[in-house]
Amino acid sequence: VNGEIHEVRVKPYWTLLRVLRNELGLTGAKLGCGRGECGACTVLMDGKPILSCLTLAARAEGKKIVTIEGLAEGLKLHPLQEAFIKNGAIQCGFCTSGMILSAKALLDRNLNPTEEEVREALSGNLCRCTGYVKPVKAVLEAAEIMRKGGSR
Amino acid sequence: VSEKELSVVGKPLPKIDAYEKAVGKARYTVDLNLPGMLHAKILRSPYAHARILKIDTSKAERLPGVKAVLSHKEARIILGDEAVLDDKVRYVGDKVAAVAATSEEAAEEALELIEVKYEVLPAVFDPEEAMKPEAPIIHPDVPLVKGKGNLRDPVFDYGVGDVEKGFKEADYVFENRYTTQRQAHCCLEPDVGIASWDPSGKLTYWTSVQGAFIVRGILARGLNMPENMIRVIVPPVGGGFGAKYGRLEDVLCALLAKKTGRPVKLECSREEEFVTTRVRSYSVFWTKTGVKKDGTFTARYVRAIIDMGAYAYGIYMAQRAGAWLITPYSCPNCRYEGYAVYTNTPSSGAFRGFSSVPIHFALESEINRIAEELGIDPLEFRMKNRRKTGEINPYNNVPIDAKGFDECMVKGAERIGWRRKRGRREKVEGVKRRGVGMAISVHFAPALHPDMLVPGVAEINVNADGTIHLLIGVTDIGQGINTTCAQIAAEELGVRLEDVTVSNIDTDVNPWGWLVAASSTLMQTGGAVRAAAAKVKKQLFEHAAKMLEVPPEELEAKDRRIYVKKESERGIEISDVIRQAGAPSISPYFVDAKAAYTFGAKATYTVPMYIPPWGAQFAEIEVDTETGQVKVLRLVAAHDVGKAINVSIVEGQIEGSLQNSIGYALTEELMLDKTTGQVLNPDFLDYKILHTTDMPKIDVILVETNSPAGVFGAKGVGEMGHIPTAAAIADAVYDAVGVRIKELPLTPEKILKALRER
Secondary structure (H helix, E strand, O other): OOOOOOOOOOOOOOOEEEEEEEEOOOOOOOOOOOOOOOOOOEEEEEEEEEEEEOOOHHHHOOEEEHHHHHEOOOOOOOOOHHHHHHHHOOOOOOHHHHHHHHHHHHHHHHOOOOOHHHHHHOOOOOOOOOOOOHHHHHHHHHHHHHHHHHHH | OOOOOOOOOOOOOOOHHHHHHOOOOOOHHHHHHOOOOEEEEEEEOOOOOEEEEEEEOOOHHHOOOEEEOOOOOHHEEEEEEEOOOOOEOOOOEEEEEEEEEEOOOOOOOOHHOOOEEEEEEEOOOHHHOOOOOOOOOOOOOOOOOOOOOEEEOOOEEEEEEHHHHHHOOEEEEEEEEEEOOOOOOOOOOOOOEEEOOOOOOEEEEEEOOOOHHHHHHHHHHHOOOOOOHEEEEOOOOOOOOOOOOOOHHHHHHHHHHEEEOOOOEEEOHHHHHEEEEEOEEEEEEEEEEEEEEEEEEEEEEEEEEEEEEEEEEHHHHHHHHHHHHOEEEEOOEEEEEEEEEOOOOOOOOOOEEEEEEOHHHHHHHHHHHHHHHHOOHHHHHHHEEEEEOOOHHHHHHHEEEOOOOHHHHHHHHHHHHHHHHOOOOOOEOOEEEEEEEEEEEEEEOOOOOOHHHHOOOEEEOOOOOOOOEEOOOOOOOOHHHHHHHHEEEEEEEEOOHHHEEEEEEEOOOOOOOOOOOOOHHHHHHHHHHHHHHHHHHHHHHHOOOOOOHHOOHEEEOOOOEEEOOOEEEEEHHHHHHHHHHHOOOOOOOOHHHHHHOOEEEEEEOOOOOOOOOOEEEEEEEEOOOOOOOOEEEEEEEEEOOOOOOOHHHHHHHHHHHHHHHHHHHHHHOOEOOOOOOOOOOOOOOOOOOOOOOOOOOOEEEEEEOOOOOHHHHOOOOOOOHOOHHHHHHHHHHHHOOOOOOOEEEOOOHHHHHHHOOO
């Protein structure tokens, strides 16, 4: 998880979200519904966005997990984080980590997305505050910065 | 303000809490855990109306891990018309019992072991049915209007002039009936609280709310405790929208913690969130309007029936909604009747656009209809009838300031292409038709009536290095009030935004504050922040004046420096003013001592006059006449925001409101089973809020009129974007296909049915 190896004893029914939050103290991923409908629990597993509230922890064995806490390098933020801050894309912030990770998965495979592709990539992340206007703008801006050689 | 150029206010600065949220380190209530903490679950009623004849918790209590079970036997504490736990249930989902256990699993298992014997009572789910004399009475012990079933006393009845006379003078009288549906807030963070008792008997309660002091009051009354023995702490809040102003579940959580002697966390599931968080009410509006041939109003009447559900939180909607009949348009005769009715359904309560959203749909839709039938363009109709500046608003007997109202309508119309597009009934791709529609909005902010005004309070403490600690009584629920207030303080004091720290609410520390409600926080608390900052600035100027040897009134402060207005190079750093005001000290440990009590201030503030925000919204939509599907192509939202303290935050408020309100117009409805009263769609799959891919193109137009009532000219804008959307979209549907839908939401089924019946 975020470049570290963790050994955790889990019950068979524990979800990855539960292990991340309760066992590893990584509370950036949120429980918004527990049914895979809101996307607040999104993390990356081997680079792909997954719903950690529906993923059994045991399935994560041997996989590479990235959570929001693993995105910045020390104090240096990922361009997506910078762009979300700068563009006012964060209001209550409860959906933010999931949204940023969905966006990262997109930019990792497509650094030049159209607005439609960004909307598609974020379509599983519900937000009640922003109307998605500024988050979409932030992702497009981060993509541009990364194309111009901003880090990662 | 005019004396110097603004350097912090008016700038789209990043929110001060954005960093911790972007890196996933903001600790919400749900992220907190205390040593030894237990988890609580609530048993909820499967019946809409029943008496609990017997409740046996002994099996649940014996389950390993279970530490406490509460039923009405111990917790029949009544506040208003609701009990913490009662021997009667009044809607499907009402609280029956509660369990605290060492794990959530044990708590859940224990719920199934609680044996309850119910006597099922007849139930009523529709407010008009519930007003019939034969309807089952849900609250026999509260004041009800005699012979009117569950109609709560009083009925609100007010207005101006004589509507009967007005109808006689009219050339045409239009009557109609509109209904609006239950809408769920859908905060991404479900309700949550953690209660912990000190050995001294003091309760600390961490919770996700938009009114910390209101929650403290509920806890104090529910637990029969002095308020100083209760401390409410509000970590970052995952959305509010009117949902989070305290619940009797808070008392329940504290009771469980008291009984077990251990901290208890009570987390709502998403399903509970949908069912129990006091939705926007189902409402019925009977309208009657008299007009002259030229479109002049002679009389306007509305009877509003507000479904309060099981408990009376929604009564204020019935009380206030008449403001939106009387305020925006000139009409000599207006009458409003507001009925608040109990039913065996989830309670209704505050929701963004409090009292304003449902009635605006009815009134604005009716205006669009009347304009059309008189052959007058709806925009012209509004321009003709809208209140003019200086006119007395009969709702509050205060002169109207309608600056900005016209500009919103004109600019919005221009942006959508109103004159080119309206009335074209444009065909696209065979079965699809396009149309444009409009509606206006007006709202509180902070109030329209003195009995609703709650002052704002702010306190500023100054550090020796010139940095600031700002304490306010209202909560940042994501809307950015902490940032906005920090900008106001920084501007007034002449420091930078990063010099100001705003702490989240801790009722032991922060000054008292009301709810985040009625678009009032910026107007009231923001005003208090500026007033407190002005006091501190005065203190600083008095000292600086002596140092610079000029009278204080010749000074200005900007960018951490105090200088002489006419000789800006003659100045002194604020930190130096503070240090030099302190007593000279030979020890590096004590240099700050005097600064701490020399500078600092507290202020309360109430707006000097009522100037509401005005807005106009325009929708362009496409109707598929084969499926009845409505697609919103574009939404133009023009709002008089007075002055945007932070453009990015203001736009964000309006953009978010549009997501909420397009959903209200088209897809969102908390549906109840008509025979059992059970909520049918308590999840995000079946209760559809808009996703990224559902959002249309959005144009936000900020009109800045520099309101004399608002801090730095600002108006409250948190709710405005929600108010006109549904009526504008319904009007656009009419423009596209010629049918007017009078029942929200505008589902494909309703549109197809209307098209068939046309």
